[in-house]
Amino acid sequence: MSTIHIGVCGWGDQDELYKHGVANRDKLSVYASHFPIVELDSSFYAILPQRNYENWVRETPDRFGFIVKPHQAMTGHQRGEAVADRKELFRQFEESIQPLVKAGKLKTLLFQFPPWFDCTAEHVRYIQVCRRLMEKYPFAVEFRHQSWFAPRFRERTLDFLQQIDATHVLCDEPQVGSGSVPLVVAVTNPKLALVRFHGRNNAGWRDPGEGQKWRDVRYLYNYSKEELEAWVPHIRQIEGEVEEVCILFNNNSGGHAAANAKQFSEMLGLQPSGLNPRQMELF
Template sequence: ETWVKDTPDLFRFIVKPHQALTGHQRGEIQVERSELFHQFEESIQPLVEAGKLLTLLFQFPPWFDCTREHVHYVQQCRETMANYPVAVEFRHQSWFDSRFREKTLQFLSQMEATHVVCDEPQAGNGSVPIVVSVTEPKLSLVRFHGRNVSGWRDPGQGQNWRDVRYLYKYSEQELAQWVPRVEQLANAADQVCILFNNNSGGDAAGNAKRFIEMLGAEPITGLNPRQMELF
């Protein structure tokens, strides 16, 4: 409710489910997944009622490979959240290798789930290639994670791993390569949402502003944040 109150009317949220629902949390889970789904659904209701939920983002971990069991689990997630828009981001390369790429995209399309197009380091099985495709015509979602291969492979231990993993600044040339790709997505989807996640060194905002200029897009006004109330 605070998020709704403290953001402008045009603001939209992309919400990630808890890590216990996407496989990031390893080991025994003390609460039944059905109960976790129920709790998560309750938590997003203020955003839903205010019309501020853009989509739910199910981002699966690098070890979540393309197996029958995992396909069924993705399907279960979509069915459980059938009343809401859902985007799916895979991080294991197997989903988009030559054997499964088209089947993966068809699978997402059949579920009416948005395929998350990723720009990220090409670092083996724990990363995915750039796959410019629209599986849900209402929304295309693009995420820029940077191209820090060494940080992606070995981000270190402890709470500071984000300081390394997403430490990257896109060059003019790298951003320019994305202009025709975004135009391709825009021709197939009603809306294209672009997220810069290369935030370890504070480069996301600058890259995002420059990319807006490259696209010739008009910045949306009235989104300046207000001071959030403490109580």
């Protein structure tokens, strides 16, 4: 039986955890008294200085884990750059995360590719390049274009991820066109399975061209008890095939992620251990 960890995507906006006026500098410490893992999103927008990671290592307990999203240019979100132009960025990113690596707190790198990154030979080769450049580290892949799991490509995609020692990310998200992927309950790496709950806001999933306002709408969703219960058999299926399952809730816009994460943890009968003490909530 594998170990199951549940957390959310980012700790800064989880206001429901910080009801006693917690300062920004203390939020991660408080967060780590509730959950054993977190997804680091700020690394998607900038190459962060090592001191940031050093601080986060100090603020979290020994068994705490980070799922880290590489910079957006590394995953093709910034179109038009040649692969060669990105190699220095890969080097800088790798250097920046070393405090997590040395502390044993890097669960995996999460390469989330953009909605226009479809299933083509060119994109397969690019993933191979990413894997080669990051060969020292656990590596997870999340697709956002449904072509990767079209009937004629589904098994080939899973085989490919297995061949490059990558974790296939199971996604719960709206099914509203080519820029979304279906739920594919499968394991490609015996060490780690990764599940991400994005919400089911069908109307807000596509970008209407309003930038940040759209992002606030995209992840605005509160999972019902019935929707979460329907996921329990899927988790039971994959936990028998891997050493560890990490589950992340990304429905942050309305402040529902942490509550849904705790609700799902109870459904699975989890009792997280090794967390930070709760004293910070008193100040």
